[in-house]
Structure formats: structure tokens, C-alpha cells
Amino acid sequence: MSDQITIEAVDTDGAVQEAAEKVAGDSRAAFLAKGALFGGALAGLGSLMVPEEARAQTATDVAILQFAQTLEFLEAEFYAEALRMGALRGDVLRFARVVGEHERIHAQFIGRALGRAAVRKPRFNFRGTTENQSSFVATAIVLEETGVAAYKGQAPRIDTRSILAAALAVHSVEARHAGWIRDLAGRNPAPNAFDQPLTLQQVLAAVAQTRFIAGPVTTVAGGRPLFTG
Amino acid sequence: MLAAPAAAEGEPAQEPPPEAPAAGSGDASPAPETRIVRAPAAVAPARVAHFAFESDDADAAFECSIDDGPFLRCPPRVRYSKLNDGAHVFRVRAVTDVAADESPAEHRWTVDTRPRVFPLSRGHTTRWAPVARRVVVRARPSAAARRVAQLETRTPEATTNLVVVLERTEAEGRLWVRVRLPILPNNQTGWVPRSALGGYTAVTTRLVVDRDRQEAMLFRRGKVVWRARAGVGAPWSPTPKGEFYVRVRIDSTDPFYGPVAFGTSARSYVRTEWPGGGFIGIHGTSLPHLIPGRVSNGCVRLRNDDALRLARLLPVGTPVTIR
Numbered sequence: 001m002s003d004q005i006t007i008e009a010v011d012t013d014g015a016v017q018e019a020a021e022k023v024a025g026d027s028r029a030a031f032l033a034k035g036a037l038f039g040g041a042l043a044g045l046g047s048l049m050v051p052e053e054a055r056a057q058t059a060t061d062v063a064i065l066q067f068a069q070t071l072e073f074l075e076a077e078f079y080a081e082a083l084r085m086g087a088l089r090g091d092v093l094r095f096a097r098v099v100g101e102h103e104r105i106h107a108q109f110i111g112r113a114l115g116r117a118a119v120r121k122p123r124f125n126f127r128g129t130t131e132n133q134s135s136f137v138a139t140a141i142v143l144e145e146t147g148v149a150a151y152k153g154q155a156p157r158i159d160t161r162s163i164l165a166a167a168l169a170v171h172s173v174e175a176r177h178a179g180w181i182r183d184l185a186g187r188n189p190a191p192n193a194f195d196q197p198l199t200l201q202q203v204l205a206a207v208a209q210t211r212f213i214a215g216p217v218t219t220v221a222g223g224r225p226l227f228t229g
Numbered sequence: 230m231l232a233a234p235a236a237a238e239g240e241p242a243q244e245p246p247p248e249a250p251a252a253g254s255g256d257a258s259p260a261p262e263t264r265i266v267r268a269p270a271a272v273a274p275a276r277v278a279h280f281a282f283e284s285d286d287a288d289a290a291f292e293c294s295i296d297d298g299p300f301l302r303c304p305p306r307v308r309y310s311k312l313n314d315g316a317h318v319f320r321v322r323a324v325t326d327v328a329a330d331e332s333p334a335e336h337r338w339t340v341d342t343r344p345r346v347f348p349l350s351r352g353h354t355t356r357w358a359p360v361a362r363r364v365v366v367r368a369r370p371s372a373a374a375r376r377v378a379q380l381e382t383r384t385p386e387a388t389t390n391l392v393v394v395l396e397r398t399e400a401e402g403r404l405w406v407r408v409r410l411p412i413l414p415n416n417q418t419g420w421v422p423r424s425a426l427g428g429y430t431a432v433t434t435r436l437v438v439d440r441d442r443q444e445a446m447l448f449r450r451g452k453v454v455w456r457a458r459a460g461v462g463a464p465w466s467p468t469p470k471g472e473f474y475v476r477v478r479i480d481s482t483d484p485f486y487g488p489v490a491f492g493t494s495a496r497s498y499v500r501t502e503w504p505g506g507g508f509i510g511i512h513g514t515s516l517p518h519l520i521p522g523r524v525s526n527g528c529v530r531l532r533n534d535d536a537l538r539l540a541r542l543l544p545v546g547t548p549v550t551i552r
Contacts, residue, residue, distance in 0.1 A: 124428050221478075222479065224482055
């Protein structure tokens with residue numbers, strides 16, 4: 001699989017779209033008093049330095065964090081499944097271990113910051129990209145670069161300074177991930193002097209084209225069973 | 230068959246080998262040293278091998294040997310193709326006009342192009358996946374292999390059809406997954422393209438039904454977490470034995486099945502005309518006084534309170550062993 005995944009699929013679960021719609025909405029005036037949003041998240045996060053004084057955020061900030069959490073869930077589960085599948089070797093395996101842990105912490109951190117507004121973890125189908133090293137590498141490049149551009153695109157819209165600082169702390173780590181995996185793929189880790197942000201719709205399209213967010217699975221029904229009895 | 234070495238740039242590298250100068254033949258120049266800088270892994274899945282090497286004497290030329298063949302003049306980068314599966318040895322020595330490396334550099338490796346199969350379910354962990362599209366199941370991981378069955382995306386109960394995934398491999402340029410099949414004869418598996426399945430879900434539970442003891446047990450990570458007496462198939466309609474899985478839960482509205490019923494991938498060999506195809510269920514009952522016993526049409530019957538306790542512990546996708 002190359003990193004030129006075509007844009008043609010849909011977010012069947014609706015998780016990203018749902019989060020994105022909240023980001024796109026103009027509801028900056030509505031403030032949510034969530035209390036010590038980042039205070040609890042700081043415990044146990046090691047070197048993840050975020051401003052402790054973050055205490056409240058706007059509805060726009062909540063929506064942006066919900067969107068970010070969905071993307072972090074996607075990345076974290078991608079690496080977790082790749083490690084479970086056992087198809088990675090050498091430096092790529094090390095990359096997956098390190099970056100997977102980062103993404104897991106990011107998702108957890110954003111979830112704590114959101115409190116009750118945290119999003120549910122979608123159901124994923126990685127379509128075999130976690131089961132082959134070359135597919136994994138190509139896909140990891142796409143996911144990391146999308147993540148970098150997504151944070152960059154939303155940063156100017158964040159209302160709360162402390163949340164912006166936290167978002168930038170995540171953003172730079174995502175950029176390190178992108179450079180690392182590009183290097184492992186034999187590509188220039190930093191090809192440009194300036195990176196471009198992605199708009200919300202561009203991020204949505206990038207996620208949707210992967211078709212990694214799966215639709216619902218129905219395993220429970222009601223009525224009269226058809227079994228032999 | 231083994232192809233002659235070619236220069237990495239694609240040029241034929243064959244020249245008549247010069248006489249290797251004898252070391253210490255009167256010239257005081259030291260023999261050049263040779264070092265291999267690129268070589269295949271100890272076990273390589275490819276029939277092609279690339280080598281690169283260098284010498285401490287910038288003017289040295291090189292002679293290569295593959296699989297104990299003669300040393301032939303070669304460029305500093307060579308490629309061997311059409312290597313057979315098995316052990317191989319490559320040697321290279323630097324030579325000058327007056328001396329040759331007396332201890333050629335050597336690399337041993339094994340070519341193994343057999344498809345590598347990776348388990349998806351093992352130990353206490355079983356994985357299942359929904360069937361994302363109607364797909365033909367093959368006996369081997371090949372589009373040309375014998376057709377075993379066809380999987381639909383829905384069960385007879387209109388829920389998502391799911392299959393337990395056992396292992397995966399790569400063949401014909403794509404991923405294949407071996408799945409357990411809900412078909413007759415029971416206990417069959419087959420291969421489907423990975424693209425026909427949805428995402429994996431893992432369970433750590435296993436349900437074991439003992440027909441002789443008329444008992445069922447649920448294990449989680451190898452430890453019993455639920456146990457109950459059961460009614461099993463009557464002698465004229467036995468519960469089939471083998472390896473199956475739970476693929477649907479029905480919140481039953483029919484008292485005959487009790488409050489809850491689980492559909493498995495097992496099929497009755499007798500009740501083939503049954504609506505839905507004669508699938509074996511695990512369910513409650515309106516006739517609890519018959520449990521334990523050989524009383525059913527093939528299903529595993531439980532007392533309703535046991536069935537309800539089981540329902541709190543048993544996720545779909547759980548493997549079921551009937552013995």
C-alpha cells in the first residue's frame with residue numbers, strides 16, 4: 001500500500017464526522033465549566049508537560065478535543081493491533097512500540113481533559129495494514145502526517161491558551177513520529193521548510209479514505225430463535 | 230536453478246577468471262582484505278540476494294563464489310536470482326595484480342520462500358471478524374483453490390455474520406485468513422481474502438460442553454467462571470461434537486427457548502430441514518425438569534437461571550468445544 005490512499009470511502013461509523021461537525025459549529029460563546037480539566041491528566045504522564053492552570057474551555061475547544069481524541073484513538077489502536085499481529089520487525093517494531101505508547105497516552109490525556117464530554121472509542125477495521133510491514137509503514141506515514149496537519153489546522157481556532165499549549169505539546173511529538181517513520185521508509189524526514197495545515201474537511205477526507213473506522217456490528221437480536229431446540 | 234551473478238547495475242559480470250596470484254610469491258605487497266557490507270538476512274524469504282563488499286586496497290578487484298562454485302571475477306555489488314529454497318553460501322575475495330585475500334569473506338544464509346503463517350487465535354485468545362462482503366471460501370489461500378463454501382454477511386437471524394479467524398498468510402500478493410466455517414459437515418475451515426472481513430475482536434472465553442457428563446462450563450483465561458448441568462441431543466438427534474463458536478445472541482420471546490439463546494456455528498446432521506438450516510443453539514428452556522438429560526433436538530438446553538447467568542459472561546465470538 002502506498003501513502004497515496006484514494007479518497008473514496010466513508011466514515012461508516014460516523015465518529016469522525018460527528019466530532020468534526022462539532023468543531024465546525026460556531027459556538028464559541030457557549031462555555032463549559034468542566035473543572036480541573038487537565039489537573040487529573042497530569043498525574044502519571046511522565047514527561048508530557050502541559051499547563052497545569054488549564055481549568056475551563058469553550059464549546060469550540062471541547063469539540064476540537066473530541067475530534068483530536070478520535071484521531072488519537074485511531075492511531076493508538078492502529079499501533080496496538082500492529083503489535084498484536086506480530087508482523088513487524090527491527091526498527092519498525094521499535095517505532096510501533098514507542099509511538100503506540102505515545103498515542104495511547106495522547107488519547108487518555110485528551111479523554112481526561114474532556115471528562116464527561118469524552119468520545120467513545122470507535123470500532124476499527126485496519127483492513128490488513130497492521131498485518132504486513134510494508135503496508136504498516138506506508139499507512140503509518142499517512143496517519144502521522146495527517147495528525148500533524150490536523151493539529152496545525154485547528155491550533156488557530158483554540159480559544160484557551162493553556163489548551164493551545166497542550167495541543168502544541170502533542171503536535172510536536174506527532175511531527176517527530178512523522179519524521180521518524182519517513183526516515184524508516186527511506187524518505188526525507190523533513191522535506192519542506194514549512195508544513196501546511198489541513199482543514200477540517202481535508203482531515204475528514206484523509207481519515208475517511210482509509211475506511212479504518214468501521215460500521216456497527218449487530219450480534220444481538222430478539223424474537224423466536226431458529227435453533228433446533 | 231541458480232542464475233549467474235549479475236552486477237547490481239544490471240551488467241553481466243562474467244569474465245574469464247584470472248589466475249589467482251599466489252600469496253607471498255615474491256612481492257612484498259600485503260594481501261588485500263575483503264569485507265561484505267551488504268547481504269541477505271540469515272533466513273530470507275526472497276529468491277534474490279544482493280551483496281556488496283569492499284577492500285582495504287582501493288585498487289583491488291573482486292572474485293565471487295556462490296554455493297562452493299568457482300571464484301569468478303565480479304563487480305563490488307552483485308545480485309543472484311532464482312535461488313532455490315535451502316542453505317546457501319557466498320564468498321568473495323579481493324585480488325590485486327600481485328596478491329589475493331587468502332581468507333575470503335563469507336556469508337551463509339537460508340532462502341525460505343514458503344508462505345509464512347501467523348496465528349490470529351492462540352492460547353486463551355480467540356479473534357473473530359464480521360463478514361464484510363459475500364465471499365467464496367477456498368481450501369487453500371489461492372483464488373484458484375477448491376471452493377469450500379460461500380459466506381454471507383448476515384445470519385438467518387439477520388445479525389452480522391461473523392467467523393472465528395485462526396491464522397493468516399500472504400499469497401498471490403494479498404493477505405488471506407483461515408476461518409472456522411458454520412457449514413456442514415461440521416468442523417471445516419477455509420481461506421478467505423482479508424479484504425472480505427471487518428476488524429478483529431478478541432475474546433478470552435471458551436465454552437465447553439461435555440455430552441457424556443451433560444454439563445457445560447465457561448472458561449475465562451483458562452479458569453472456570455460458570456458451570457451448569459445441561460440437556461443435550463437425544464440419541465436420534467445428537468448434539469454434534471467438534472470446534473465451533475458463538476455467533477449470535479437472541480433475546481428470546483419463545484418460552485420454549487427460555488429468556489435467552491445463543492446461536493453457534495454447529496449444525497445438526499439430522500435437523501437439516503429446520504428453519505435457518507438446523508443450527509445448534511445454547512438456550513434456556515420451558516422444561517427444566519428434563520435437565521440434565523439427552524432430551525433435545527441437538528441444542529444445549531440450560532435451566533433459565535443458568536442461561537441468564539451465562540448471558541452475562543458469554544460474548545459472541547467465544548469458541549465452543551463440544552465433546
